[in-house]
Amino acid sequence: MSSQPEGGHLIDAATIAAEAATGGQPMVKAEQVWKSFGKLDVLKGVDFVVQPQQTFVLLGPSGGGKSTLLRCINHLEKIDAGRLYVAGELMGYRERGKVLHEMNARDVARQRASIGMVFQRFNLFPHKTAIENVMEAPIRVQHVPRKKAEAEAEVLLRSVGLGEKLDTYPAQLSGGQQQRVAIARALAMKPKLMLFDEPTSALDPELVGEVLDVMKQLARDGMTMVVVTHEMGFAKEVADGVALIDGGVIVEQGPPNDVLLNPKEERTKLFLSKVLA
């Protein structure tokens, strides 16, 4: 099937090694992260660590706070308490002594540029073709020469199986194709970390596989990933760690075989029984 990834790596080993270099720091470290919307506490003290080149899957019922947590990692949401570090760098703030200073928009943008994000609703730029979507940020943000950016974008789109769709506008692509463009768009920035916010939830069932295949390949290539998903199969197959989030706290976390097959907490068992039923 021509829409399947054309095999091979999405990113090469040298790139991965360079991107994953954090100087011995974990890629993501959340310490007692709190977040509220008005009076509603969405996250109530979340702690977790993701090491470089690992895939960390966040599971849990809707409204439990997992998407919010993901959006806090690249500072799309400001956290209200605690600390969130990516590759050893505090997100969104600068710490001078004991005082925190908010970062200005430019510095936040610089931090976000090295963290890729894939959204449930794709959010491709509808006025740009597939390849223009992928080229836009490298050219405008990283000032990569247009020719080079175009060549790299073409390679990326081919590797996610969209070599035939370079000049197509998002409106003419299927959901699965759009999401693969979105993944290529994020990878074009050569991120050290990729965040996936329910990347297959808006897809028709028969299109889920093609997106998961790309994500699995990416995990095998050694990309560091934090994934919010309901795809248990994906979690079992590629996750190095999973966490169940409910009511704004991590109910249980650990290797997938422990959490998914031998859960200790009642709430985890209840959730799994509902999902796997």
Place this chain on the structure above:
Amino acid sequence: MGPSSPDLGGATASGGPAAAARPDAIKAIPVRHWGRWISAAVVTYLLVALVYSFVASPNIDWPTVWEYLFKPLTLIGLSRTIELTFVCMAVGAAGGVMLAVMRLSDNPVLSWIAWGYIWFFRGTPVYVQIILWANIGVLWTKFYAGLPFTGLVFGSTASGPLVGNLFVVAVLALGLNEAAYAAELVRAGIISVDAGQIEAASSLGMSPTLTMRRIVLPQAMRVIIPTMGNETISMLKTTSLLAVVGGGIEMFGRLQNIYAQTFQIMPLLVVACIWYLVVTSILTLGQARLEAYFGKGFGMQETEAAEKRTARRTLRAIVAAEKSHGDQGRT
């Protein structure tokens, strides 16, 4: 396969479930819409009578209409009208984008200033604003270069040459008024862009300014262009209000100056109507083309454009391959 071919018995070559033979198409006698016929006849009858009252009226001197329709006086007036329309729209559109961005800004002072501007210019009649700008020389007799409230003045000049120039007055009056309306249209366009677009752009490390310029405004254009087209058509007609300041800086004022002396009121009003209709019709056609351009990525006509681009890309690749092949041959 042709339309029904019953002798095939529904057995298709594809091997799927056999499709039943298609029955004859329905041939039914359509409903007679008597009401439609009667109302159409009545309305047409009245319309013909109305048109006849114009065309056959001894009070509209048609030779005068034809005479003035193509007189240099009219045509120069028309060209000034069109010129004013576009200059005022340019001022209005630029001001509108600026005001809309200010209005949506996180800076409360900028936001409130934009709000106040829009409040004033939309809250007073444009006719009054035209007369106000025509008399602004009474308020501002001189222009100063310096710092207000400090007594620091580097130089000054009489305001007369500027505020006495009717073209400047016209552009100030209509351009500043239009900016207030355009601001609301641009703001509506910006707000209509999905919040996910801004999140996607910021997660790619794009700054707020870059996101606005490259992602939000181009998409907002799709909403803004049709409404700005309407505004342009409306502006063309609004320029006729400038007749009140005299001077004949646009077509209607010039025609008015003539019929004030010759009393050929009806013929010259017909001349004005004909030209306004001609230009608004042309503008409407232009608007459709602009909409097609800014609708990029939202319609199916893109398939063709995409195919052309793919063909060009392939061609470039072939040429490049040929070239590198040739280079290898030489070394």
